[in-house]
Amino acid sequence: MIRRxxxxxxxxxxxFFRDTCRRMAGEHKVAGWVRNLPDGTVEALFEGDPxxxxxxxxxxxxxxxxATVSSVSVREEEPEGLSxxxxxxxxAGY
Known part of the structure; x- marks a missing residue:
C-alpha cells in the first residue's frame, strides 16, 4: 500500500474535478479524500495499491x-490504512 x-x-x-475524482477512486478502489482550496487549487489524498x-x-x-491542469505536485506519505x-x-480559515 502507498499514499500520495x-x-x-x-x-x-x-x-466537476472533485466528483470525478471520487468516482475514479471508487472505480480503482483507492481510499482518501479530495477538496477545493481557497487559492484555486484542488488537494487530494490517494491511498491504496501502487x-x-x-x-x-x-x-x-x-x-x-x-478542467485545464497547469501543474500537479505529488508528495509521498506514509499510509494510514484509510478506507x-x-x-x-x-x-475553514484556510
Whole structure:
C-alpha cells in the first residue's frame, strides 16, 4: 500500500474535478479524500495499491474534460490504512 498527496493547479474549480475524482477512486478502489482550496487549487489524498494510486495520480494531471491542469505536485506519505473516499469542503480559515 502507498499514499500520495497531490495538489492540482489550473482551472480545476467548477469543472466537476472533485466528483470525478471520487468516482475514479471508487472505480480503482483507492481510499482518501479530495477538496477545493481557497487559492484555486484542488488537494487530494490517494491511498491504496501502487498501480491504482498511480492511475489516480496520472488522472490528476488531466482531470475531467472541462478542467485545464497547469501543474500537479505529488508528495509521498506514509499510509494510514484509510478506507472509503470522501469529498471534503474547503477547510475553514484556510
Amino acid at each position: 498527496r497531490v495538489v492540482v493547479s489550473g482551472q480545476v474549480h467548477g469543472v 498501480a491504482s494510486v498511480q492511475k489516480l495520480v496520472d488522472w490528476a494531471h488531466e482531470g475531467p474534460p472541462m 472509503g473516499f470522501e469529498v471534503w469542503e474547503t477547510p
